[in-house]
Amino acid sequence: MHHTFSTHLLRALLLIAATLLTAPAYSGSDADHPLLSRYPGAQVRDFQQVDYETIEVPVRRDAVAANGGFVLTSKVGDVTRHFYELHNVSTLKLYENYHEAVRRSGLAITYTCKLDECGDPSQAQRLGGMVSLTGGVYNDYRKPYFLVAEGKGSKGPVVVAIFIGGYEDDASVQQIVVESEPLETGLITVDASYLTAPPVAARASAATEKHEEDSPLLPRFPGAKLNDVRNTEHETFSLPTAIVDASGKAAMLDLVGDVYQHYYSIEHVSTLKLHENYKAALAKAGFTTLFSCELDRCGTSDQAERLGGLVALRGSVYNDYRKPYYLLAKRDTSNGALYIALFIGGYNDNASVQQVVLNTLPLQTGLVSITADSLGREIAETGKAAVYGIYFDTDLAAIKPTSKPALDAIAGALRAKPDLTFHVVGHTDARGNLAHNLDLSQRRAEAVVAALVKDYHIAPARLAAKGLASYAPVASNDEEAGRARNRRVELVKQ
Structure with a gap:
């Protein structure tokens, strides 16, 4: 039994x-x-x-x-x-x-x-x-x-x-x-032809992209979904060169160039596999790593999340800051320096890639003409004139040499109306701290006044500097095109 x-x-x-x-x-x-x-x-x-x-x-x-x-x-x-x-x-x-x-x-x-x-x-x-x-x-x-x-x-x-x-x-x-199996690499390849393309061809390649397409230099990981993309010509952009400190700040590399940002998500692939493939592709293409961090070396969870936010297209990586990797690489080309920043983070079995490609191509000028006559007509019609040709480095108030045509036009308009006095008003977009932007816009307005007085011999009594930060936008700050319009200097008749 x-x-x-x-x-x-x-x-x-x-x-x-x-x-x-x-x-x-x-x-x-x-x-x-x-x-x-x-x-x-x-x-x-x-x-x-x-x-x-x-x-x-x-x-x-x-x-x-x-x-x-x-x-x-x-x-x-x-x-x-x-x-x-x-x-x-x-x-x-x-x-x-x-x-x-x-x-x-x-x-x-x-x-x-x-x-x-x-x-x-x-x-x-x-x-x-x-x-x-x-x-x-x-x-x-x-x-x-x-x-x-x-x-x-x-x-x-x-x-x-x-x-x-x-x-x-x-x-x-x-x-x-x-x-266990050997790591599969070679899933991402840098397009070498983009590295040697002349400036006009490189810009044309980016300009003809559709919204859903990848960077002409660095395509997506196989199976990745493109969530968002933004391409901006000749923009100021800052890339982290260290992890975020306890106060939430990081050392930054301030650059100017054509900026291509992509936000990808990938299912069932580890952040390690993504990082190793991107790293191998950049090394094979001759890029030099300027800074990188992996996992705990990217700091605490809060620090890693903030680090990712500094390069994220939407300003946040949401939940995708677990098992993080960050890489900043550079390669010099005959057309200028190329910078690539990647933040890779995950959550559960999902991962995302925040990708920035910055090409320091020379500025294309002559696309918009600004003259003393055009400024004079605008002031006569509206009492003010917006000037978009004055350039500053990120977070600085020193005027760049490429601003000379705009300053020439402003000085010409002032000389044509010697009896008029003006407010020189600095404006910023809505990104960043408001108090900081108020101070920055004031210093930039003062820098314009100083340049007009020193270099063009305009009487100081005719000019009064004022910084308004983002208090007087002329477009939405939700998109880069609108933010670019909001970053301006205005001449306002007193």
């Missing part, structure tokens, strides 16, 4: 084990891993699959080890994690079935712990959290079982870690499968 019962039990266990080893096609967020299907009746509470990820896997218990008394081993590969929930099934039955399924798969079971062998309740709960993709098992740490197995798979070495715990008549299974 006892023999018959044992035979039936063994057959039942083998039947369930066979079910665990027979997996459906691996696709969708509800799919099982091909190596191990779910226990019958189990529901997927959470799922994650990431290509070429680094993960810490508990591999054995050691009373003197940190991490709740468990030794962690770092594994790199394609990582698949499942969080299954079940009702009215004991943790013992689940463990025996998983143990048998893993054994029959050909994997070698390298470690197991059962019940009290997994430590006290708090240690068991912590062990489950190490395996769980959510970082916790909630109440499902009672009557715990844990196993680790290793072997060879189609991709290379395979590691499986399974934690089983329960609470009352509920149970859960936390499962990790790591399939």
